[in-house]
Structures are given as structure tokens and as C-alpha cells.
Amino acid sequence: MQKPSKLLRVLLAALALSGMSTLLTAPAYAEAPMAKTQVPGYYRIMVGSIEVTALLDGVMQLDKSLLQHAEDKKLNRALDRMFVGNPKMTTAVNAYLINTGKNLVLVDAGAAGLFGPTLGNLVQNLKAAGYSPEQVDRIVITHLHADHVGGINDQAGKPIFPNASVSVSQAENDFWLSKDIAAKASPAMQGFFQMAQASAAPYQASGQWKPIPGDGTGEIVPGITAVNASGHTPGHRIYIVESQGQKLVITGDMLHAHAIQFSNPGVAIQFDADQKKAIAMRRDILKRVANEKSLMSGAHLPFPGIGHVVPEGKGSYRWVPVEFNPTPSAAVANTAAAHANHAH
């Protein structure tokens, strides 16, 4: 046996002197009570000089039968390969809080109480992330489905963001908030219209509801741009955060089932208002994001829903999620380094 090191001998002597050596012979208490709670649902990353905080509203279970143009055998194989539940696919609901230094912009707001008890944690996580709802001055919603707009109000339907204007594209506004279109919609769709209209109402009443005029694209605030991505809904928009040559493309509901829609972007979901258009939009954006090697996020990708897209050939892609990093700026350094390496 080796002689104990000098440090160890000093430590043992110190323990003996302080009487703490009794600890060494005391029985071990291994049965600690389980914590049974999770860490707060936020994740931070820098995009150039802009700080982006992913906020988790919660998770929901989507049945695989909602997916369209997916051969059952291939779908089962894709779900198994990614260890995703079958037939119920656990699906995150994410939103993104963007601090440009001048504006605090929330992209999507979760569901509050509209989609059941497993969602509605957005405000709690926003506060855990060090912000308050009063500080948010702009809210931009990708589209008016309740899991994106419901969370601008609390469970009782009272507005949560007193100082924010709320924007969607004019096309989205005119579709979901139209009493005429709602009246002609199928019974299955009625709920979607009701929830969109109830969510908008308090902000319309206070003058805070401000659709993006024209085609609903262009600069929202310096550093954030809206881009047309209709198909999932008539006025669906994605938002691009850009600073110092770095880019994050916030894609809203561009895809819902990561286990199959990256490898096969031709798979659609029943909620797509225009499936053909939604599929074309998904192919187009995946191609662009993969080519640019920019960061991408999705409202229904596993939290924090931020990562890169890698082309795998034949119109197929692979998702590479970001890694947890204790300092937000370092995460970008990795991305920048990856870009620089690729350029050589």
C-alpha cells in the first residue's frame, strides 16, 4: 500500500482535531426523499448580440393517426428509432423570448388552460428566467391556433401582458377572427375559431391587438423579421432573428413530429389547413436552413427546440439539437466556430 499523501494526512489530522472523524463511522443515510420536481423550463442562447430564451409551456400527447401521407410501417419504424411514444407522441409546446437590447419580444405564448393541464407553464418559466410579463413590449404569434395564442391570457381569460402589442399577419387575423368564416367552418374546426377569437378579444378591446399590415412580412423590430410561411394556416409566419452574422429561424408550426418529418418532410398533419402548401413550405425552409447552417427552432420540437438541420440526401434531413451550455454566449461561439470551419 502506498503511503497516504501529505494532503490526505493533513486532512485526516484536521478531521480528528475537529471531532468530525465520527462522521466517517456514522451510518450512511442513503434514503433521501425524492425531489419529484423538474428544473424550470427555460434555456438561453445568444444570437450575435441578441439574447434568446426558449420557454417551455409544457407537453401534449399527439396521436400518430393525425399524421398524413405516412405509411404505417415506416411511421412505426421512425417512431421506434427515435424512442417516441406510439401511438401517443409526446410533443413539446415552446415559445421564445427575444431581448434585442431595445425590445423584449415574445414569439408565441403557449396555451394557458385551453389545451389541458399539461400545458400553461409559460409565465412561470418566463419569471424563472428572470423576466416579468410587464416587461414584454411586443408579442408576435406565428399563427392563431390556441397552443400559440391562448397564453396571452391567464386561465380565467384575463390578459397577462399589459404593456405588449400583439401581432399576427393580417391574413391570419382576417381568417380566424372572421365571424363569417367561423360560421361556415366544420363543427370540428369551430373550437379553433372560438379559442382564437376569445384570446384576441381583451387585446382588441384595449387597442393592443395590432395585425402586421400588408402581406405580414418584413421587420418587426430591428433584429427580427417576419417571413411568409403559410400552409399550416392561411397566415402562418416564421420569424428570423439576426445579429452580427448569426441567425435563428423560429419556424412555429413548420413541423409537429420530429421523429418522421425531418427524414420525410412530405408527411403532413391533420391540422395543416393546406397540406400541399404546408409540405412545400417545410421542404423549402428545411433546405434553406440546412444550406445556411443557421440555427432553427420549432414550437413543437423537443425542448428547447433549438438546433441545426443536416441534409441527408434525397430531400431528407436530420435534426441536431443544441447542447446545454452553462454560459449562453459560449453556445454561439460553438456555432460560429462551426461556420468558420465550414467556410475553409
Ligand SMILES: [Zn+2]
Ligand atoms: Zn402548434
